[in-house]
Amino acid sequence: MKARSRHVQPLTGPEKAFGTAFRALREKEGISQGKVSESAECDRTTVSLIERGLVSAKLETIDKMCKAINHYPSEVMRTMERSPFYN
Numbered sequence: 001m002k003a004r005s006r007h008v009q010p011l012t013g014p015e016k017a018f019g020t021a022f023r024a025l026r027e028k029e030g031i032s033q034g035k036v037s038e039s040a041e042c043d044r045t046t047v048s049l050i051e052r053g054l055v056s057a058k059l060e061t062i063d064k065m066c067k068a069i070n071h072y073p074s075e076v077m078r079t080m081e082r083s084p085f086y087n
Contacts, residue, residue, distance in 0.1 A: 016085040017053075019050050020085055
């Protein structure tokens with residue numbers, strides 16, 4: 001039986017910075033990952049993976065996710081650029 005691989009949390013990088021910025025704005029708005037996934041037409045685990053910086057989201061998904069939290073993608077990107085994870 002093959003051992004399950006574990007996701008390794010990135011320490012820095014644009015994916016981590018974006019995910020952290022998105023999560024902060026989502027939580028500030030009081031919106032759950034489930035509500036974001038419904039609006040963005042993706043699985044809740046996908047939202048979780050993006051927020052943890054484990055996967056890169058397509059631009060279409062970023063747009064839908066940002067609409068779900070009532071923020072422009074540019075707002076999330078500006079927040080991302082100020083993140084200590086962005087290098």
